[in-house]
Every structure is written in structure tokens, then in C-alpha cells.
Amino acid sequence: MGRTLAEKVWDDHVVRRAEGEPDLLFIDLHLLHEVTSPQAFDGLRQNGRQVRRLDLTIATEDHNTPTLDIDKPIADPVSRAQLETLRKNCAEFGVRLHPLGDVEQGVVHVVGPQLGLTQPGTTVVCGDSHTSTHGAFGALAFGIGTSQVEHVLATQTLPLARPKTMAITVDGELPEDVTAKDLILAIIAKIGTGGGQGYILEYRGSAIEKLSMEARMTICNMSIEAGARAGMIAPDETTFAYLEGRAHAPEGEDWDAAVAYWKTLRSDEDAVFDAEVVIDAATLAPFVTWGTNPGQGAPLSANVPDPASYEDASERLAAEKALEYMGLTAGQPLRDIKVDTVFVGSCTNGRIEDLRNAADLLQGRKVADGVRMLVVPGSVRVALQAVEEGLDKVFKEAGAEWRHAGCSMCLGMNPDQLAPGERSASTSNRNFEGRQGKGGRTHLVSPQVAAATAVLGHLASPADLSDAATPAGV
Amino acid sequence: MEAFTTHTGRAVPLRRSNVDTDQIIPAHWLKKVTRDGFEDGLFEAWRKDSEFVLNRPERQGATVLVAGPDFGTGSSREHAVWALQNYGFQAVISSRFADIFRGNSLKNGLLTVVLPQETVDALWELTEADPTAEVTVDLERRKVLAAGIDADFELDENARWRLLNGLDDISLTLQNEADIAAYEAARPSFKPRTITV
Numbered sequence A: 001m002g003r004t005l006a007e008k009v010w011d012d013h014v015v016r017r018a019e020g021e022p023d024l025l026f027i028d029l030h031l032l033h034e035v036t037s038p039q040a041f042d043g044l045r046q047n048g049r050q051v052r053r054l055d056l057t058i059a060t061e062d063h064n065t066p067t068l069d070i071d072k073p074i075a076d077p078v079s080r081a082q083l084e085t086l087r088k089n090c091a092e093f094g095v096r097l098h099p100l101g102d103v104e105q106g107v108v109h110v111v112g113p114q115l116g117l118t119q120p121g122t123t124v125v126c127g128d129s130h131t132s133t134h135g136a137f138g139a140l141a142f143g144i145g146t147s148q149v150e151h152v153l154a155t156q157t158l159p160l161a162r163p164k165t166m167a168i169t170v171d172g173e174l175p176e177d178v179t180a181k182d183l184i185l186a187i188i189a190k191i192g193t194g195g196g197q198g199y200i201l202e203y204r205g206s207a208i209e210k211l212s213m214e215a216r217m218t219i220c221n222m223s224i225e226a227g228a229r230a231g232m233i234a235p236d237e238t239t240f241a242y243l244e245g246r247a248h249a250p251e252g253e254d255w256d257a258a259v260a261y262w263k264t265l266r267s268d269e270d271a272v273f274d275a276e277v278v279i280d281a282a283t284l285a286p287f288v289t290w291g292t293n294p295g296q297g298a299p300l301s302a303n304v305p306d307p308a309s310y311e312d313a314s315e316r317l318a319a320e321k322a323l324e325y326m327g328l329t330a331g332q333p334l335r336d337i338k339v340d341t342v343f344v345g346s347c348t349n350g351r352i353e354d355l356r357n358a359a360d361l362l363q364g365r366k367v368a369d370g371v372r373m374l375v376v377p378g379s380v381r382v383a384l385q386a387v388e389e390g391l392d393k394v395f396k397e398a399g400a401e402w403r404h405a406g407c408s409m410c411l412g413m414n415p416d417q418l419a420p421g422e423r424s425a426s427t428s429n430r431n432f433e434g435r436q437g438k439g440g441r442t443h444l445v446s447p448q449v450a451a452a453t454a455v456l457g458h459l460a461s462p463a464d465l466s467d468a469a470t471p472a473g474v
Numbered sequence B: 001m002e003a004f005t006t007h008t009g010r011a012v013p014l015r016r017s018n019v020d021t022d023q024i025i026p027a028h029w030l031k032k033v034t035r036d037g038f039e040d041g042l043f044e045a046w047r048k049d050s051e052f053v054l055n056r057p058e059r060q061g062a063t064v065l066v067a068g069p070d071f072g073t074g075s076s077r078e079h080a081v082w083a084l085q086n087y088g089f090q091a092v093i094s095s096r097f098a099d100i101f102r103g104n105s106l107k108n109g110l111l112t113v114v115l116p117q118e119t120v121d122a123l124w125e126l127t128e129a130d131p132t133a134e135v136t137v138d139l140e141r142r143k144v145l146a147a148g149i150d151a152d153f154e155l156d157e158n159a160r161w162r163l164l165n166g167l168d169d170i171s172l173t174l175q176n177e178a179d180i181a182a183y184e185a186a187r188p189s190f191k192p193r194t195i196t197v
Helices: A005-011 A038-046 A077-093 A108-114 A129-137 A146-155 A180-191 A213-226 A237-243 A252-262 A313-326 A352-362 A380-388 A391-398 A447-456 A462-467 B027-031 B079-087 B099-108 B117-129 B157-165 B169-174 B177-185
Strands: A014-016 A023-026 A029-032 A057-060 A096-098 A123-126 A140-143 A157-160 A164-171 A199-204 A230-232 A275-280 A287-289 A297-299 A341-344 A372-375 A423-426 A441-444 B006-014 B064-067 B091-094 B111-114 B134-138 B143-146 B149-152
Touching: A005 A140, A005 A199, A005 A230, A014 B177, A023 B177, A029 A108, A029 A146, A038 A077, A038 A146, A057 A108, A077 A096, A077 B027, A108 A123, A108 A129, A108 A213, A108 A380, A123 A129, A129 A140, A129 A213, A129 A230, A140 A230, A146 A157, A146 B099, A146 B169, A157 B169, A180 A213, A180 A275, A180 A287, A180 A297, A199 A213, A213 A230, A213 A237, A213 A352, A237 A252, A341 A352, A341 A447, A352 A380, A352 A391, A352 A447, A372 A391, A380 A391, A423 A447, A447 A462, B006 B117, B027 B079, B064 B117, B064 B134, B079 B099, B091 B117, B091 B134, B099 B111, B099 B157, B117 B143, B117 B149
Parallel strands: A029 A057, A029 A123, A057 A096, A123 A140, A164 A199, A164 A275, A199 A230, A341 A372, A341 A423, A423 A441, B006 B064, B064 B091, B091 B111
Antiparallel strands: A014 A023, A023 A157, A287 A297, A287 A441, B006 B134, B134 B143, B143 B149
């Protein structure tokens, strides 16, 4: 019987398989950041252990880092201490680190791919649930806890039970203004936040094949919001073209050998998935969330749902609590929801293509009065590229704030936070209560919807902009 | 890791689904670099409400959390497990856990027990009606027991064995050093490296 992509990559990394035990998997790439690693390094020290494979390990600073005044000492002493702990640990154990101020610094899931370290057929782990992002390259990539971080540091392996596989087949053409973000939000709304639990997702079909690497990363990134630890897309010419020439991509004969291997990384025709979901791309529309979990979303043209319409008691209760927290009323059109803040950035939508898409819509337009818009590139490299293309000017001229790279308002561990009751349209991945700041209210959106929302001051799609006044000078 | 065999304690019924790890322990607590001291951050936002179940006097000292489906979704932060343990919880019961949270809990000796929602409902009703009702989570027999409730649960034999004996995963893996070295020796040269060594 044929094998799925996930099964092929899994099988290629089994160090040891024994009856009644989880497989022991080899890890090709271990990404570290300041938040989930300190206790793991402590564990190594307490047990007199070393980092087994320094050449498969890399660290950056992202969750805590400020996006303003990065040349000054970090104001929050606790954040500063955590970053200093990472620096000390990396120096002591010999781990390659890209700290704040370094040209390769940025959100860990933006840094890995842009360095060419994330490659098809590799196993990638990080103490961060959005490690699923790297699955866009046909890597088996998943988030781990701190005990597992320590395990990988010490052994370069992890004992794991093999998950089931789920195919998410998306055929057809995405309509204009419908992005990878809208697609993944629609998938999560369809299968639910627990729908992918226990599965590795494989996104496939003609609509997926047409997507750029950036868009594929957006989709795989939010696999975890559907409950799946990992999401994957089979590598193809788009993947190879993205990788060729990057700092850590193979060269010469190694490149040829790598591509020959990568081409085998497709689910076989006769492979059997444990579950399958089919979506017609043509039926999709710009999608936003209204609630406090990523499955609580709807097309932008819809109204806030009535909790009474849910048959399942726990879903009904969750919807009631969500509307109360979000300050929304059942039946209210989503388009009427006014926002205070717009955030463009994060490991979901902080790459160059995302910034281009937002800038295209802001060109010649202004952010609405009373709306604060933050644009936070995913990495220093993304920021430099954006500056080269003049995107920073477009953002600044529109009245947005152009910030330094980091996780920023996605989770508000740095000073970029929502105030209590403040409402955001955010290109990030989680709309949990308090995620972007205590009492903050988050609507998850695409970069295009974020830009249109910033201009009009309420949740809006790019099409709403063309209905409004023609931008100056266009 | 502490071994887990059986535990009996009073319960906290938490009638919420999709309790994400941001609710269990908010991000600003994640700046700490230790594994302890997270108890005050547990459900921090909800605990501001004096009526929140964890704040009720009759729930003080309870050690078993009975939660709605999809408990522990979201961020991979192991701090969520530490916060529950630091507060005093020994076991969490739900009809469905997020994968990463479940893995983290079992590595720390916090037993996460999956039971059908009907049994969770029965535990909610029992412990809401009688806050002094005790719930037993018996890993040796793989059973949850309480007044009128006798429910079997599943946990794979390997995870159970590690929990019952409080075994350290890293030491177990290092017994397979020869297998790891053999795998490493056979890896293709095109695989990425972060540094030259």
C-alpha cells in the first residue's frame, strides 16, 4: 500500500522502532527562542549533559523583544533577564544565536525558512506551537514543550507515537481578494479547533499547488489552531525555487541529490488517509473571526451568529461567553464592527508578501482617524527587503507605525499590547481572551482585510475600498 | 518526574470548552525562567471574578480539575502544566485534550484523563451538588471512581509505565545511544546544518 507524505518523512527519521513503544525519531533542525528554553538548559546543567548536535540547533530572540528603541536597554527588567538568560545559555553551550540587533534576528518561524534551513523531508521542532509553519516545505514540523526541548538538546531525538493523517484537499480557484489566511480560517471554522487533534494534516489540491511559499506557510502555520500538531504541503518547483541559493540550501551535487529526494516526497496515488476534508476554493470569501477561539469565524459578509443557533450545548455556551467577552450582539453585521488597532505581522502573516499585499492597498490612502496601525515585519531581513521596495514609506505615509521585527502584538509579551476593551483586526493566529493584552478583543484577518479595515475603521474587505472614495493620486 | 499511581481528592468543575493555554497561564508569566512559582498566574484573568469556581471557599484544596472539551489548546507552553501543578492539581479530566498539552502533562506527572463527555457531565453534576465529593484517579487500574461513577479510561501502556515509575525520558532514550549514532552516521550530506563543526 502506498504511503502519505507524512508517513514517508516519518519513516525516514525512525532511529528505533520497538513493539509497544513510541518510535524514536531523529530531529534534523531544532529552533530555540528565549521563552521556552531556559528551564531546558537548566535541566542539561543539572544532569551534566551537553547539546548533542550544535550543528542542528539555532536560536533567535523574538517573543519578548521590543519593536521600538531597540538600541536602548530593554525597559522591562523581566524581559531583559529572559533574553540575557538565552544569551548566557547559548554562549555556555555553544549554540548559534541571532540576538536582537542582528541582521538574521526575527520571529523564529520566519528565520528558519529564509536561511534555507527549513527543507523538504526534514523534521523540525521548536518550543513553540507554530512550528507547524515549516510544514509548508514538506517538512514534518511541530511544536514541543520545554521537557521535549531538553530531550532534543540532549539526544537530538524524540520518542513519539505516530499521529493519524488527514488530507485537506482544496481544488479550484480562490476568488479575487481571497487569501491563504481566509482559506485556513475557513478550514478551522469547518473542522473546529479540535478537528485536527491526533492528525498530521496534508493540504493538497490545485488551489494549494498555486500558492506561493509565503501563502503555504500561512496555511501550515495555523494547523495548530485546527488542533493538529503539524500540517504539510508536498514540495514542488515553487518550493525548490524558493530554496535555491539560500544561505543553508544545499549546493552542487548536494543540491541535485536533495532535489532528487525531495521529488519523492508526495503522497502515493494509493495512499490512504485516516480522514479527508474537501473544500471548493471558489466558494470561499474573505473570512474573519468574531469569537475567542480561532474556530469561531465567518465570512466577512455574514452577521455575528446567534448562540441559540448552536445545537451542541458546549458550543452554545462557548459562543455566549465569546460574545460577552467580545462586546458583540447576535445578528450584528461583521462589517459594522469598528476597530481601534490594526496589527500586521507575526509568524502567520509577517513575511514580505504579506507586507506587499497590505502596502498595495494602503498606497495613496490613509489609516482612519482614531485607528492605530502597527506593521511589524517578521524578521530583520523582511524589514530590509520592505525598505528596499519602499513599503515602509507607504505604511508611514498612510499613518501606520513601522516597527522593528519580532512577535510583538501577536501575544503581547513586549510593550505592544491592546488596552482593556480595545478591539483589533490582527493578522496573527489567536483570538483568545487577553491574548493581545488583558481585556483586549481580537479579530483574526488577512493582511488585505487588515489594510482595508485600517482605512475604513471597521472590518472591511479590499472590495469595500474600491466602493469608497478613489485614493488620491491613483 | 514524580511517579503517579493513584490519587484521591476533591474536584473543581470547570464548565468551559476550549480552555486554551493562554487562559491557563497568560503570556506575561512566561518571562520567568524557573519551573515553579506559577500558581498565582493560573487562570489569572478568570480569578479576578470572585465567583469564579476556583475562588469559591469550598474548592480550596481541591486537586482534580474536571474541564470541558479541548482543554489545553493553543500555545505549546509547558508553563500551563507547571501552573496547574504548582497550584496543587494532580489530575485533569476532560473529553478531549490538545496534543501538545497532553504530551507536556504526561512528561511532568500531571495525569490527563480522557473520559466521554457524559461521564464528565456526571462528574460536574456530582461535584457541583456536593463540593466535598471525592474523585479517585487510579492509574494502576485505569479507572476514575466517585459516588455513582466507575469509569475506565485509556492510556497507552508505555506512557502508563513511565508515569507509574516516574521515569525520566532522556535517560531512557540515552540507553539507545548506539541506534542514534548509527542513524547519524547514515544521514545524507545534503541535510542542513546551522554551523560547521
